[in-house]
Amino acid sequence: MRADGTSSLRDWLRSDLSASEVPWLAASVTTLFQSGPPGSRITVAVVGDGFGPQDQDAYNTAVDTLLTNGLFAQDFFEANKAAFNIVRVNLVSLESGVGTKTYGTDGNLIRQDDRDTALGAYYNGDWAHLWIEDGPSTAGRLASALSELVPEHQLKLVVLNNPGRGGRGGNWRATVPLGIGWPTLAHEFGHAMGRLGDEYHDRDETYGDTEPTVPNLTTNTDRATLKWGRSVRAETLVPTGGDDYTPPKPSGWDDSQDVGLFEGGGGSYRFGVYRPVVNCRMRKNNPEFCPVCAKAMTEVVAPYLANAPLIGVGSGDTTAALSEGDGTGYVRLVVRLEQGVLRVLEARELDGPFVETGLVTQGFAHEVRIGDRRVALGSLPDAGVSRGFSEIGTDGPREHVVHRPDAFDFVVRVASAELRGADLSELTVDLVSVGAGRGDALGEVPLREDPALDVTPIASLADLSVADLPMSLRRIVEPE
Template sequence: MKIFNSAARFSATSVFCLVIMCAAHGQTVTKVVDHGPDGEKLTFVVLGDGYAAGDQTKFAQDVNRLLVNGVFGHDFYKDNFPAFNMYRVDLVSHESGVSSPSDSKDTALKVIYSGDWSRCWLEESRDTDQLIVDATVGVKKIDFVLIIANEAGYGGCQRGGRLYITAGDDWDVVAHEYGHGIAGLYDEYSVSGAYSTPPINVKNCSTVTSRTGVSWAKLIASTTPVPSDKAKGLDPNQTVGIFTGCDYALSGIYRPVSDCRMKSNTPHFCPVCLGLMNRAVKPYLPTPTGGRAAAANPGSPTKYVNLVVRMSLTGQPQILRATQLDGRVVPTTNSIPAYIFAFSKNEKPSFVQYLPDSPFVVRGFVDPRHPEKGESLSQSDSATVIVNVPETDISSAMQNLGLQVYKVEPDAASMFKEQRATDVGSLLNALIKNKAIALQSELPKSKMGDALRAVQP
C-alpha cells in the first residue's frame, strides 16, 4: 500500500490537452491513494473548483480531511481501503471561491454554489460537463468523479457518477452518498406519505413485513420482535428487525434498523447495508494470488477500454472519450443494477457492466435546518457516466463493438444474482423474457466505430 509517496506527477501540457485547448488552466495529477492497477480498483478522481494558485495547499488539505482521513479513515471505507485508488487533480482557478447565482467568477469548472436545497445546492454551468471531461484526461480509468467547491457553506449534489460537495462539508455526508454510488443503497429515512410504487424486497428497503420473507431475514435474530418499532433495548444501529419507513415514505415500506448511515449519515452502515457494500467492493480487494481481475480471467488479453458516455433519456448514447488501458478490469456485476450496459462483439453479447444507481437521478444533500424534507430528488434528462469494457482494445472495439443500454425495472431487482461474464447472452435473454429489463438506448456496431474514431486524440 502506497499513500502520498507514489505521486505519479504528470503535467497537463500533454499533446491531448493542447488539442482540446484546456491549457488555460494548469493541472497536475497526483495519485494520492494507490493500491494497485486502476482496472482492479474502484478509482476516484477528485477535482477542485475555485482554488486559485494561492489555494492549492488548501485544496490538498481539503482532500485529505474529507477523503483520505475522512471517508477512507472510518469504518467500512477504512476496512476496505485496499479496494480503492484515488487521484487528485490540481486545477488552478483564476479566482478564489466559486460563482453564486448573482456573482460570476472565473473558475476552472464554472461550478455555481446556490446554497439552496431546492436547487441541489451546487449547479453546473453550461460548460461544466465538458470542463470536467477535459480536466480528467490525465486520469485514464475512473469510476467516480468528486468535485470540491472552495466554498465554506454547506451543500452537495450528486449527478450520476459525479458528486459535488463543498469544502465546508463533513466527511460522513460523503460516506452516505457513496452508499448510493457504490451499492445503489436506498435512503432509509422517511419524509412523507405512504409508499405507493411497485412492491420491492431487495437491498435495504422492503415492502415485505414477514420476518422470514423480508430480504434481510437471515440477519433478524429470533429474539428480536417484528415489527420492531416499539421493541425496547435494541441497538439502534446494529439490531436488525423490521422498522416502519424507508425510501422517503412514512409507511408501507420498511428498513432493517432504527438508524443507519443511509438514514442519518453519522452512524455506521447497518448490517444489511454493510453486507451489500462488502459485496459490491469484494471483487476489488486483493487476493493471496493477486488481483481479483487477474484471477477471474486467467490467460485473457490484458487490455481494456474506458469509456466516458453521455446518456440521454430519449436519444442514443454519445461517446465523449475512449481510452485504451493495459491491465485487467473487474466487471461491475456485484451489485443490483439500476441500468445495465451490455457490450456485444460482432453482435454477440459479451460483457455487462452494472450501474448500481440511476445516472439520471439528481440528489441534493439533506438540509440540516429542514431534515424533514430529506434529500432533494429530481431527474435530469442527460447524464455522463463512465464504463469499462474488459478484454478489448480500441482498434478491435472500432470494428466489432456494440452497446445496448437497459433500464432495470424497480420491482425486478431481486432477479439479479452474481453472474459471470460468460453468461451474458443467456442472462440478458432471461431478464428480457421476464420483463426485468427494457432496452433504453443503443449504439449499434455500425455507429460505434465512427463514435470511437471521433474521440481519438
C-alpha cells in the same frame, strides 16, 4: 512511443489534448493512496474548483479532512480502503472562490456572481436547486481535465471553494462545498454505489407502492420471507418498532447494528414501508451503515479487493500485467445517451489489469457484445440522476431533490484484445433499465432478453461502420 516503435493510442490522444487551451493556470496530479493497479480499483479523482494559487494548501487540507482523514479513516470505507485508489487533482483557478447564484422564494434567480474558475461551477446554497449547479462549460472542462490527467477514474468528487453546506451527486460524480463533513458524503455514496434507499421519513405519508427494489427497504412483514430475515435474531419481534424499538428495548441492543423490522423510511413514509434498524447511516448520516446496507455496499466493492481475480491477467501475476503493450490492457469508452440515441464520445486505451464486476443491480445497466460473445457488462448506479444531498439538521431530515438530465454519459470498459480487429457489424452496445432482481449469476442470453431480470431496453448501438466511430476508437479497432 512504445518500446517496439509503434505509437499507442494514448500518446496520440495526449498530444492532441495538450495542444488545446485550458481554462486553468496550472494542473497537477497527486496520488493520495494507491491500493492496486488503476484499472483494478475504484479510482476516485478529486478535483477542486475556485482554488486560486494562494488556495492550494487550503484545498489540499480540505481533501485530507474530507477523504484521507475523513471518509477513508472511518468504518466501512476504512475497512474496504483496499478497493480504492484516490487521486487528487489540483487545478489552479484564476480567481478564488466559485461563482454564486441566489434564488428568491418563488424559485427565480435573483442574483448571479460569476468567477473565472477552472470548472466554472456555481454554489447556490438552495435545497430546492440542489445546492450546486454546473456552469455551461463545467461538465466538458471536468471531462477533458480527467481524460488527460486521470483517465482511469471511475468516481469523480468535485470540491468547490465555498464555505456552504449541502451537495449534489449522481452518475458517479459528487460535488460538494467546503461546509460538509465526511458523514454526508458517506450517506450519498450509499445511494450512488450501493443503490441504498433512504431510511428516514420527513413526512407522515403511507407507502402504497410495490416492494421496493432497494436492499434496505421492504413492505414485507413476514419474518420467513423477509429479505434480510437471516439477519434478525429469533428472539427479536417482527415488526420491531417505528422510530425506535417498541419498549421494552432489550439490554445491549445496538440501534445501528441490531437488525429487526422498523416502520418508516423511503424519504417520506412513516407508515407502510420498513427499514432494518432504528438508525443507520441512510437515516441520519452519522451512524455506521447497518448490517443490511453494509452487505449491499460490500457486494459492490468485493470485486475490487486485492485477492479478487483480475480480468486480463492470465497467470495472476499483476506485476507482469502492468508493463505496457503486453495485451492485457483495456479500452475505456465514454458513451452518451441523448434523446434515446447512444453515441461513443471517446475511446482510450489503458494499461491493465482491470476489473469488470459483471454485477447487475436495479437501475441502468450496460452490455457490450460482439456477435454471441458478451465482452462487457455492468451496472450504472445513479446514471441519469442528479440528487441534491438530503439535509439532516436539527429539524430532522429533509428529502433529496432529484433532477433527471436529458443526456448523460457512462463508461464502458472492454478488454483491448476483444476489440482489436473486431468485426464492427457484430458489435452491439445495449443500455437497459433493470427493474427488479439481481443478475449475480447471469446467463449467456443478451441482458435485454434475460428472463430473470425485469428489463426495459433504453437504447442500442448496432450495425456500426467505422465512419460512426470517433477517430480514437477507429484506431483501436483498425490499427495501422
